[in-house]
Amino acid sequence: MSTLVTPVPPAERQGAERGAGAGPGRERGLAWLAAPALVVFVAFGAIPLVGVLLLSFTTWDTLGTISVTGLESWRAVLSDPGLPHALWVTFLVMALSWLVQTPMSVLLGVFLAGHQRYRAVLAVFYFVPLLLSSAAIAVTYKALLDPNFGLGAGLGIELLAQDWLGEPHLALGVVIFVVSWQFIPFHTLIYQGGVRQIPRSMYEAAELDGAGRIRTFFSITLPQLKYTIITSSTLMVAGSLTFFDLIFVLTAGGPGDATRVLALDMYKRGFQANLMGHASAIAVILVLVGLALALLLRRIGGGSSSASQLDGA
Amino acid sequence: MEPRTTTRRAFLSLSLGLPLGAALAACGSAGPGTAAGGGGPKATYWYLSQQPAEGVRRRAVERFNKANPNGQIAETTFQNDAYKTKIKTAIGAGQAPTIIFGWGGGTLRSYVQAGQVDDLTPWFEQNPQVKDRLFPSAFGAATIEGKIYALPIERVQPIVLFYNKKVFDQVGVQPPQTWGDIMDLVPKFNAKGIAPFSLGGQSRWTNMMWLEFLFDRIGGPEVFQAVFDGEKDAWSHPAAIDALGKVQELVKADGFIKGFSSITADSNADQALLYTGKAAMMLHGSWSYGIQATEGGDFVSSGGLGYLNFPPVDGGKGDPGNTVGNPAQYLSISSKATAQEKEIAKKFFATGLSTDQEIDDWIATGSVPIVKGIESKLAASKDAEWLKFVYDIASNAKTFGQSWDQALSPTAAEVLLDNIAKLFQLSISPEQFATNMNAVIGQ
Numbered sequence: 145m146s147t148l149v150t151p152v153p154p155a156e157r158q159g160a161e162r163g164a165g166a167g168p169g170r171e172r173g174l175a176w177l178a179a180p181a182l183v184v185f186v187a188f189g190a191i192p193l194v195g196v197l198l199l200s201f202t203t204w205d206t207l208g209t210i211s212v213t214g215l216e217s218w219r220a221v222l223s224d225p226g227l228p229h230a231l232w233v234t235f236l237v238m239a240l241s242w243l244v245q246t247p248m249s250v251l252l253g254v255f256l257a258g259h260q261r262y263r264a265v266l267a268v269f270y271f272v273p274l275l276l277s278s279a280a281i282a283v284t285y286k287a288l289l290d291p292n293f294g295l296g297a298g299l300g301i302e303l304l305a306q307d308w309l310g311e312p313h314l315a316l317g318v319v320i321f322v323v324s325w326q327f328i329p330f331h332t333l334i335y336q337g338g339v340r341q342i343p344r345s346m347y348e349a350a351e352l353d354g355a356g357r358i359r360t361f362f363s364i365t366l367p368q369l370k371y372t373i374i375t376s377s378t379l380m381v382a383g384s385l386t387f388f389d390l391i392f393v394l395t396a397g398g399p400g401d402a403t404r405v406l407a408l409d410m411y412k413r414g415f416q417a418n419l420m421g422h423a424s425a426i427a428v429i430l431v432l433v434g435l436a437l438a439l440l441l442r443r444i445g446g447g448s449s450s451a452s453q454l455d456g457a
Numbered sequence: 458m459e460p461r462t463t464t465r466r467a468f469l470s471l472s473l474g475l476p477l478g479a480a481l482a483a484c485g486s487a488g489p490g491t492a493a494g495g496g497g498p499k500a501t502y503w504y505l506s507q508q509p510a511e512g513v514r515r516r517a518v519e520r521f522n523k524a525n526p527n528g529q530i531a532e533t534t535f536q537n538d539a540y541k542t543k544i545k546t547a548i549g550a551g552q553a554p555t556i557i558f559g560w561g562g563g564t565l566r567s568y569v570q571a572g573q574v575d576d577l578t579p580w581f582e583q584n585p586q587v588k589d590r591l592f593p594s595a596f597g598a599a600t601i602e603g604k605i606y607a608l609p610i611e612r613v614q615p616i617v618l619f620y621n622k623k624v625f626d627q628v629g630v631q632p633p634q635t636w637g638d639i640m641d642l643v644p645k646f647n648a649k650g651i652a653p654f655s656l657g658g659q660s661r662w663t664n665m666m667w668l669e670f671l672f673d674r675i676g677g678p679e680v681f682q683a684v685f686d687g688e689k690d691a692w693s694h695p696a697a698i699d700a701l702g703k704v705q706e707l708v709k710a711d712g713f714i715k716g717f718s719s720i721t722a723d724s725n726a727d728q729a730l731l732y733t734g735k736a737a738m739m740l741h742g743s744w745s746y747g748i749q750a751t752e753g754g755d756f757v758s759s760g761g762l763g764y765l766n767f768p769p770v771d772g773g774k775g776d777p778g779n780t781v782g783n784p785a786q787y788l789s790i791s792s793k794a795t796a797q798e799k800e801i802a803k804k805f806f807a808t809g810l811s812t813d814q815e816i817d818d819w820i821a822t823g824s825v826p827i828v829k830g831i832e833s834k835l836a837a838s839k840d841a842e843w844l845k846f847v848y849d850i851a852s853n854a855k856t857f858g859q860s861w862d863q864a865l866s867p868t869a870a871e872v873l874l875d876n877i878a879k880l881f882q883l884s885i886s887p888e889q890f891a892t893n894m895n896a897v898i899g900q
Contacts, residue, residue, distance in 0.1 A: 205549075205567060205571070205867075205868070206545050206546060206548075206549035207545065207548055207549050207567055207568060207570075207571035207573060208570065208571035208572075209571075286719075289719075290716070290719075290720070290726065291714075291715050291716030291719070292714065292715070292716065292720075292726070292730060292735055293726065293729065307715055307716040307719065308716075308719070309659075309716070309718075309719030310658075310715075310716040310717070310718040310719040312882075315719070395659070395719065396659055396721075398659055398718055398719070398878055398882075399658075399659075399718035399719065399878070399882050400718075400878055400879045400882040400884045401875070401878075401879070412871060412875075413871075415542050415545070415546075416542075416867065416871045417867060417868045417870075417871035417872070418545065418567070418866075418867040418868055419868060
């Protein structure tokens with residue numbers, strides 16, 4: 145659920161810098177407003193991060209004393225063939241779930257941006273998966289996909305009675321499907337808001353120029369959604385790095401290690417194998433990968449959000 | 458502009474204050490209350506919540522608290538997997554309960570090495586009557602380097618080969634007497650569309666039970682003992698390679714239910730496969746009997762459930778009377794507890810556990826308590842035949858091997874379970890398994 149708590153900086157909102165009365169004096173007067181957020185961030189973000197970094201240079205089994213062992217944990221983690229595998233699985237989940245979620249969310253978002261009543265009703269239904277916890281979703285899908293007592297076996301439909309969570313490729317596919325099913329509503333909501341912010345005048349102008357629906361979609365809607373796509377993609381990518389609960393309940397990383405993503409690998413090493421040093425090293429890698437991806441996405445987006453997309457509107 | 462600022466501030470304090478407050482409140486209540494509550498000092502005790510065992514444990518604590526109003530026990534229950542994680546974290550954080558429940562072996566050893574549990578050897582010497590009435594075999598997993606760190610409690614849990622008699626009658630075959638019989642039965646059941654064996658493979662320790670028996674039957678208990686003693690390349694023993702290969706042969710012959718690697722034992726789906734007749738046999742802990750009896754309708758009461766000790770392997774060196782599983786459950790005393798709390802815990806150990814009432818309770822759930830001289834009580838039970846079977850296995854076994862994941866350190870156990878899952882997935886060969894496991898010997 146980390147995607148839900150990742151704050152979207154207000155500066156991302158278009159036109160925020162054009163707000164009235166944003167003089168330097170006024171900013172100083174309001175700086176204390178950031179204090180509560182800063183305290184929470186330092187207490188629950190920065191300090192644990194430093195703690196994890198320090199722990200990665202130690203050996204600790206959670207029971208005895210913490211002993212400093214330099215780079216030993218790092219050497220063990222980096223030389224373990226499990227790490228590149230977990231990285232690859234994490235990347236696959238990230239890339240494939242982005243590929244599935246983005247087109248569907250954009251299309252659904254555009255569709256739901258219309259003000260027709262039936263679309264408002266559908267929007268309510270589309271929203272439902274977002275109200276369920278990941279663990280509940282995983283338990284439900286696990287029961288539905290059970291090869292012996294699940295939907296396929298119950299209805300006698302051969303096609304549905306696959307060994308969904310027991311074959312490595314199928315299990316990965318199921319994970320991506322369930323993740324998408326859970327999070328498409330959230331991203332649809334973002335796109336719906338994005339589409340509604342596009343000035344009507346642009347569509348009217350396009351209509352006068354004789355552009356059809358598809359042409360309007362590709363020439364106006366998509367380019368106007370550029371920053372929405374970047375925001376949504378950042379949330380998807382950063383969120384998929386930390387998928388844990390859903391996969392843990394659904395497959396526990398199995399079969400074998402087919403769905404063992406980095407976050408799951410970290411948990412298993414830390415809390416099941418009692419190797420806190422190793423787990424902390426993986427946590428640091430996770431943070432670095434996440435930061436690198438977020439920076440990369442901002443780069444792709446042109447780096448600065450000050451470039452107005454409303455030129456000529 | 459002023460009203461707008463106020464609104465924003467109100468919004469901020471709401472949105473930030475709430476989660477912060479909730480988080481702090483959670484911090485405050487997360488630790489177990491070791492402080493004395495109302496009504497004198499209390500020792501804390503955490504145990505597992507699965508029924509019917511939970512009720513037996515609760516009644517034991519209730520009886521003790523009634524008899525000892527000045528030194529009570531405060532109980533907290535946890536689910537099995539949640540407990541295993543929680544207890545490690547709590548001990549590491551200095552928040553352990555007074556009484557630490559566990560399975561002995563490697564985990565207990567890690568507590569001992571960290572100085573987290575008290576040596577109970579002197580206490581057992583002062584209270585010989587406590588030790589003398591329990592199965593001697595139960596003390597093995599409680600003993601680390603000659604000293605006893607835990608009191609064996611509750612019941613003995615050997616792993617047993619269960620089978621569905623109705624399915625065997627329907628197919629017209631006999632229960633297996635040797636490993637060869639097992640391999641012969643596999644195609645016969647598959648031909649009728651019945652899975653030969655049920656298996657909750659996602660839980661991994663379920664697969665491990667197969668290896669525990671095959672290692673023992675082929676090479677004897679010495680093969681795993683060598684691993685336990687940290688001998689170099691112990692997993693490459695020819696008997697070990699043979700056993701690992703035999704399991705893969707069974708997987709390749711479709712010996713296990715379709716989709717076994719996504720079935721969890723915690724959901725009891727593997728048990729359901731046996732009592733619904735979708736699978737013919739299942740290797741599982743003796744606690745399975747109680748689950749089948751409560752969840753399987755009249756399956757057990759109508760005589761549908763058959764059971765036998767794991768059959769011998771032709772040419773194998775191991776004694777077919779040997780068994781593996783949990784010789785007992787164990788209670789230790791936290792070294793961080795106060796003297797008062799420790800006194801209450803010791804009183805509970807001496808007078809509150811394995812009492813006559815608790816023994817009756819365990820027998821009623823279809824379990825054999827770890828207490829000597831209870832044959833007449835077992836014979837009087839409605840499950841007399843089953844209880845005698847378990848009692849005979851436990852008392853006649855020359856070796857009662859402890860479950861591997863409990864015997865080894867948590868670090869080695871995790872690597873073991875991981876490689877077992879891959880072995881059953883056929884993604885590594887027996888030789889690769891041995892190489893991977895040799896790398897963590899002695900850890």
